[in-house]
Amino acid sequence: MRISIENFTKSFGDTTVIEDMSLEIGDGEMLALLGPSGCGKSTTLFAICGIHRMNAGRLMFGDTDVTEVSSQKRNVGVVFQNYALYPHMNVYENIAFPLKVRKESKAEVDRKVQEIAGLVHIGELLQRRPMQLSGGQQQRVALARALIRKPDILLLDEPLANLDAKLRLEMRSEIRRIQLATGITAVLVTHDQVEAMSMCDRIALMDKGQIVQLSTPKDMYENPSSDFVAGFLGNPPIAFLDGTVADGEFRLANSQVTLPVPSGIEIPGEGAPMRFGVRPEFFQPGNPLKVPGKVSFVETQGREELYDVMLENGAVLRSIQSQNAGFRLGQEVSWGIEQDRVLAFGPDGNRL
Amino acid sequence: MRRAHLLGLGFLSPALAIILMLFLIPVLLTVMFSFTNMSTATGISGGAYEINAASLRKLADAGAQESFVETLGKESFVVDDAGITAAAAAYGEQFANEVGSQMLGERFSSRRDLERAFRKLKSRPRSTRDIKKAANLFKRSVLNIRFETAGGLVGAVTDNGIEMTPDQQELLTKTIYTGWTWTSDNFALMAQIPYVWRVAGNTVLYVVLTLAASVGLGLFLAITTFYLPSSSATSFRAIWFLPRILPNVIFVLMWKWLAWDTGFLSSLFANFGVPPRNWMLDTGVNAWVFIVLINGIVGASLGMILFGSAIKSIPQSMLHASEVDGASRWQQICYIILPQLRWPIMFICAYSTLSLLTSFEYILLSTDGGPGGATEVWSLMAFHTALDNYAGNLQYGLGAAMALMLVIVGILASLVYLRIFNFNDLVAKPRIEQ
Numbered sequence: 001m002r003i004s005i006e007n008f009t010k011s012f013g014d015t016t017v018i019e020d021m022s023l024e025i026g027d028g029e030m031l032a033l034l035g036p037s038g039c040g041k042s043t044t045l046f047a048i049c050g051i052h053r054m055n056a057g058r059l060m061f062g063d064t065d066v067t068e069v070s071s072q073k074r075n076v077g078v079v080f081q082n083y084a085l086y087p088h089m090n091v092y093e094n095i096a097f098p099l100k101v102r103k104e105s106k107a108e109v110d111r112k113v114q115e116i117a118g119l120v121h122i123g124e125l126l127q128r129r130p131m132q133l134s135g136g137q138q139q140r141v142a143l144a145r146a147l148i149r150k151p152d153i154l155l156l157d158e159p160l161a162n163l164d165a166k167l168r169l170e171m172r173s174e175i176r177r178i179q180l181a182t183g184i185t186a187v188l189v190t191h192d193q194v195e196a197m198s199m200c201d202r203i204a205l206m207d208k209g210q211i212v213q214l215s216t217p218k219d220m221y222e223n224p225s226s227d228f229v230a231g232f233l234g235n236p237p238i239a240f241l242d243g244t245v246a247d248g249e250f251r252l253a254n255s256q257v258t259l260p261v262p263s264g265i266e267i268p269g270e271g272a273p274m275r276f277g278v279r280p281e282f283f284q285p286g287n288p289l290k291v292p293g294k295v296s297f298v299e300t301q302g303r304e305e306l307y308d309v310m311l312e313n314g315a316v317l318r319s320i321q322s323q324n325a326g327f328r329l330g331q332e333v334s335w336g337i338e339q340d341r342v343l344a345f346g347p348d349g350n351r352l
Numbered sequence: 353m354r355r356a357h358l359l360g361l362g363f364l365s366p367a368l369a370i371i372l373m374l375f376l377i378p379v380l381l382t383v384m385f386s387f388t389n390m391s392t393a394t395g396i397s398g399g400a401y402e403i404n405a406a407s408l409r410k411l412a413d414a415g416a417q418e419s420f421v422e423t424l425g426k427e428s429f430v431v432d433d434a435g436i437t438a439a440a441a442a443y444g445e446q447f448a449n450e451v452g453s454q455m456l457g458e459r460f461s462s463r464r465d466l467e468r469a470f471r472k473l474k475s476r477p478r479s480t481r482d483i484k485k486a487a488n489l490f491k492r493s494v495l496n497i498r499f500e501t502a503g504g505l506v507g508a509v510t511d512n513g514i515e516m517t518p519d520q521q522e523l524l525t526k527t528i529y530t531g532w533t534w535t536s537d538n539f540a541l542m543a544q545i546p547y548v549w550r551v552a553g554n555t556v557l558y559v560v561l562t563l564a565a566s567v568g569l570g571l572f573l574a575i576t577t578f579y580l581p582s583s584s585a586t587s588f589r590a591i592w593f594l595p596r597i598l599p600n601v602i603f604v605l606m607w608k609w610l611a612w613d614t615g616f617l618s619s620l621f622a623n624f625g626v627p628p629r630n631w632m633l634d635t636g637v638n639a640w641v642f643i644v645l646i647n648g649i650v651g652a653s654l655g656m657i658l659f660g661s662a663i664k665s666i667p668q669s670m671l672h673a674s675e676v677d678g679a680s681r682w683q684q685i686c687y688i689i690l691p692q693l694r695w696p697i698m699f700i701c702a703y704s705t706l707s708l709l710t711s712f713e714y715i716l717l718s719t720d721g722g723p724g725g726a727t728e729v730w731s732l733m734a735f736h737t738a739l740d741n742y743a744g745n746l747q748y749g750l751g752a753a754m755a756l757m758l759v760i761v762g763i764l765a766s767l768v769y770l771r772i773f774n775f776n777d778l779v780a781k782p783r784i785e786q
Binding site: 046049050051071072073074075076077078080081082084086087088089097098100101102145149 | 667669670672673674675677678679680683687688691694
């Protein structure tokens with residue numbers, strides 16, 4: 001079901017967390033609310049499920065205005081960060097709880113629980129208590145409970161934050177699989193850009209209560225609207241070079257090194273400050289636009305190696321290269337930047 | 353021992369002292385007293401042996417032979433050295449010597465016989481009156497003489513020429529002792545008290561009703577204040593906590609003012625033509641209503657605090673989850689909150705049962721067990737028997753035996769609770785993952 005948030009404002013006491021936010025989520029879409037801690041993404045999620053009342057604005061599920069509808073009647077499923085399983089009920093009772101409060105018949109409840117348990121692969125755990133389950137199993141139970149009454153919308157609040165790295169990978173694809181299988185509209189709140197990019201159709205990147213950019217993961221990665229977005233996406237992160245415009249070129253701060261500005265962007269006036277963003281994969285020994293520097297950090301990641309190269313003015317560029325390149329710490333190198341893939345930002349941080 | 357150990361012991365010592373002084377020693381003394389017949393009549397220090405009119409009656413009641421009791425009560429006249437010395441002082445050496453030489457060791461069962469014997473003497477006093485007086489000097493009796501030991505008493509009795517079988521001797525010394533003795537009769541005596549079973553029933557009623565009232569009210573307050581905005585919740589909790597910090601006497605006094613025949617209730621109902629009465633002591637049912645309310649409201653404050661903090665420790669997200677799962681407030685309380693209050697509720701029940709069994713201060717202050725013993729509970733009965741007896745004879749021994757029953761019941765209940773609770777579980781890490 002389509003969700004549309006219009007001019008949403010939320011404040012706690014005197015603190016306004018979100019001001020005049022609007023967001024449209026398509027039917028069957030999985031959207032990530034991505035952002036650093038305190039950016040208002042969980043607040044938005046709680047407003048959608050009705051736990052928090054909106055101070056101003058309107059919330060539509062499909063064509064229905066649910067702004068004033070209580071959370072009990074909104075028919076949304078929520079998976080909480082700590083799963084919020086009821087410790088005094090076993091798995092079966094946990095999953096059946098939303099049906100129990102609707103007083104559905106025993107046979108009906110049993111059929112639905114078995115069905116959903118099959119979908120999330122926990123059929124053999126139904127008699128266990130939540131305490132006796134691993135994190136990943138608890139996660140699946142929480143998912144099953146959220147999905148059992150066929151909600152219009154599935155909300156996931158940092159669902160992977162409490163899992164270890166291996167399980168996180170597994171559950172990432174599991175959640176996506178289940179979302180696709182049910183065709184449910186889903187909103188995922190996360191601060192992990194990898195989760196957002198790998199699981200969702202679109203990402204809404206939030207900062208300080210505002211949506212900074214809303215687009216597909218690939219587009220957001222390749223065309224960030226600001227240096228904040230560029231810095232938030234990508235691992236290892238993008239490296240920034242500060243400098244000024246000199247003779248239609250980019251001159252590094254405190255240095256005579258100049259770099260040509262990528263084609264097709266509007267160059268600000270002479271002497272204006274400017275920022276270049278270079279992703280590690282576009283700073284490689286083979287590229288033509290050479291920049292001299294010194295290897296200041298080497299990190300082996302198994303399949304790849306990550307280098308930090310300090311330029312003569314102290315700025316740092318990152319490079320990620322396949323293994324066995326064999327560069328050592330302190331070695332003088334002169335690697336090249338892929339000119340067309342450089343992201344240029346203006347003095348206010350916005351993309352040029 | 354390391355210094356840290358000594359320091360730990362030092363920190364523990366106040367607690368150890370309190371356990372020793374306020375628990376172990378009282379329990380030991382209760383056990384000790386319960387096996388005595390101490391009362392106001394016996395005193396708590398030792399006693400003495402004395403045969404007097406009252407003790408003779410007691411002896412007869414205890415089943416001594418009539419002739420034996422009679423002999424003990426009779427006077428006899430014995431010519432002995434003490435009598436002769438007294439006679440010498442009163443009637444001259446001559447008379448004394450004559451009595452000594454002719455009659456020493458003789459025994460007469462009545463004064464008349466002795467007088468007759470005196471008249472045969474040459475140096476007897478001239479007047480009949482003096483002879484009577486002289487005879488009186490030889491009167492020997494065990495009546496109204498205090499003996500510190502049983503041996504002294506037995507010696508005196510045999511000296512007076514009274515023969516006793518060993519059985520009679522034992523019965524005598526046992527019956528006429530005025531101090532306390534060791535005995536296990538208290539327990540048999542307790543079972544014979546006609547109202548003891550009603551008091552036991554009252555105790556059960558008191559514990560069950562008060563517990564139900566305080567847990568129910570405590571739960572109600574905890575849940576309602578949980579859903580209130582925090583500022584007003586705090587003031588409500590403070591108000592409900594007042595009875596606990598109020599001095600007991602003032603708290604009960606306010607209830608009495610409420611219930612007196614010139615009090616609030618009577619004045620209020622007077623407007624509707626109801627005749628004034630003491631609403632608290634009017635009938636047994638009324639008294640019970642007040643007892644349960646007074647104790648229940650005090651107990652509710654503890655439940656409110658405990659249940660309230662237990663509810664607060666339920667993670668917010670769990671309550672949020674139940675809301676988005678579609679549970680109404682009522683369903684949230686029934687399915688999410690109450691099941692997670694199981695342990696605090698059981699704890700309050702266990703704790704309150706034990707404390708209610710032994711507490712009687714509010715009953716003492718409000719109805720004092722009345723009307724007509726309708727609200728007399730076991731601990732109050734023990735108090736009344738041992739320390740506040742209407743008849744004036746405080747039966748410490750019997751009262752201690754009653755209290756000992758409570759100690760035994762309390763210890764048994766604690767053992768049962770420890771088993772049910774599995775104490776290790778109680779002190780284990782919280783079950784709710786934050």
